[in-house]
Amino acid sequence: MAKQKTAFVCTDCGSDYVKWQGQCGDCGAWNTLTEIKLGPEKGSGRAGAQVRGKLAGFTGTLDSARVLKDINLEDLPRFSSGAEEFDRVLGGGLVPGSAILIGGNPGAGKSTLLLQTMCHLACTMEALYITGEESLQQIAMRAQRLQLPTDKLRLMSETNVEAIVGAAQELKPKVLVVDSIQVVHTDEITSAPGSVSQVRECAAYLIRYAKQTGMVLLLVGHVTKDGSLAGPKVLEHMIDCSILLDGSDDARFRTLRGQKNRFGAVNELGIFAMTEQGMREVKNPSAIFLDRGSEPASGSAVMVVWEGTRPLLVEIQALVDDSQLGNPRRVAVGLEQNRLAMLLAVLHRHGGLQVGDQDVFANVVGGVKVLETSADLALLLAIVSSYRDRIIPSDMIIFGEVGLSGEIRPVPNGQERLAEAAKHGFKRAIVPKGNAPKRPIVGMEITAVSKLADALAALD
Structure with a gap:
């Protein structure tokens, strides 16, 4: 009679084991392993030996195996979902x-x-x-x-x-x-x-x-x-x-x-x-997320993020306030929490701005989650704007990655980001030096920076 095969799978991470154990070795969760049945073993016993014997003497060719270059590369027959x-x-x-x-x-x-x-x-x-x-x-x-x-x-x-x-x-x-x-x-x-x-x-x-x-x-x-x-x-x-x-x-x-x-x-x-x-x-999601208030306020900056195959203009807001607690709060909504703490350390070391005794709150307007690093520079300048109570011009766009040594690194698709900003009426931009366009964009003043200190000076 064929033997029933079983396995134990972690419900949190999906890792499988041959026997039950209290803790999953991959994710560290306790009591998450459940037993599943994989069906009877096939190819065992006398029947399996006969099959293996036949395969051992097989000398023919496999008609189903094809050469890679002979495979037809026609377009997949997609059809629209209606949206x-x-x-x-x-x-x-x-x-x-x-x-x-x-x-x-x-x-x-x-x-x-x-x-x-x-x-x-x-x-x-x-x-x-x-x-x-x-x-x-x-x-x-x-x-x-x-x-x-x-x-x-x-x-x-x-x-x-x-x-x-x-x-x-x-x-x-x-x-x-x-x-x-x-x-x-x-x-x-x-x-x-x-x-x-x-x-x-x-x-x-x-x-x-x-x-x-x-x-x-x-x-x-x-x-x-x-x-x-x-x-x-x-x-x-x-x-x-x-x-x-x-x-x-x-x-x-x-x-x-x-x-x-x-x-x-x-x-x-x-x-x-x-x-x-x-x-x-x-x-046009950029127009929705850029529905800003009529009164300009400090701590607000507009950035260009790249989502899949298109640029997206979103507003990022920062609030810096005196902390009433022993440990100042660091809250990020729509951004990575650990990256906010890292950027604040870079701002202190290479920007000369100390916010260690301040509560810092950061939010991406519209509920968008920013997963790329092009929002680093816009986030830092929004924090500086809130701390100094200086308004960033409403027609300015900002993007760029900030390194641990204070350098401003270029980001992919810089030309397309600037073109999207110009299409929505932005007149000024602070971008990494590596993303500076070779040809000037009509109606847009572009400031290319290579250090965080240069970006802070351009903001002043």
């Missing part, structure tokens, strides 16, 4: 046979975005929406509230993966949505829905069917308290595209960011606005 911002994050549209995982906090708008997309696609192709957490009446009420076309999309309330694939085989949809993968289960595994074994086996079953039939599979994943995808951490190597929809409950704008994409660029950003009619695309 340009969604297509941008996907790399240009949906690819047949791809598996896409969409995560986000509760209330971020995952179901709303997918329902709008599926209603649009159902007008031109067969589409199936599987809901395991909401009733069909709830989905219908949302579609009616959003004024979506409801005469083509097929809905189904099901949590059994075998029943879902059976329905897909009968209806043959081009696009399938499963909301969510945490509630789907298979009868072959005895563990509860949402466990590592259930999530991985159900997702593998659905992905295998999508690859064989060329169907686009959209999976919805939950997010834990620390912001990571619950359970689907083990799915990152199985899926083709991982997307995170971010945005707080009280924020009007939602950011859709690609974390993994086999068919396009990573870290591409799409901007949506949550309205009464659902998720609406923001065609």
Whole structure:
């Protein structure tokens, strides 16, 4: 009788072990290892010996093996999802046979975005929406509230993966949505829905069917308290595209960011606005994030960040105030906390500005999370502006990376950043010397700096 193979997988990081242990050796978490069944061993015993004997005497050629240069490099047959911002994050549209995982906090708008997309696609192709957490009446009420076309999309309330694939085989949809993968289960595994074994086996079953039939599979994943995808951490190597929809409950704008994409660029950003009619695309996000007050104030600077394949103008604000505590506070919203502390040390050492006894607060307006280092110079100048109570001109753009020795390093795509700033009416710019344009930009005065002291002098 074939022996059942088992493994122990960490629910936090996805690392697997041959036996159970109290602590995960990779992430250090305690009591997170759960047992999963991998199925019976194949190729063992007398039958396995016969197969190995046949393979040992095999002298033929493999027809399935092809030379790399003979493979046809035609464009992937993408089709649009109906939203340009969604297509941008996907790399240009949906690819047949791809598996896409969409995560986000509760209330971020995952179901709303997918329902709008599926209603649009159902007008031109067969589409199936599987809901395991909401009733069909709830989905219908949302579609009616959003004024979506409801005469083509097929809905189904099901949590059994075998029943879902059976329905897909009968209806043959081009696009399938499963909301969510945490509630789907298979009868072959005895563990509860949402466990590592259930999530991985159900997702593998659905992905295998999508690859064989060329169907686009959209999976919805939950997010834990620390912001990571619950359970689907083990799915990152199985899926083709991982997307995170971010945005707080009280924020009007939602950011859709690609974390993994086999068919396009990573870290591409799409901007949506949550309205009464659902998720609406923001065609010009720079104009939205630059909606500044009529009265200029100190501690405010405009920077150009590069998100995926396009520049984005955002405002960064800083507030420096006397600390009432023994340990001054360092708070960064939309920025990395440790990088703020490092830049304050550089400002003290190479800028001659001591803020060790001051509370420093930094915020990126609009809820955007800045992940690149081009915001270093703008952040430091905003801090200096708040500390000295001097207003940075409203028509000035700032970007550049600051090194530990006080040097201003160039950043990628400097020409495109300046062109985007000029298009929005900015007349002055402080940029790294390595990003100074070879040809002057009409209507823009550019100050190229190589040291932090030069940037502070240009601000005065």
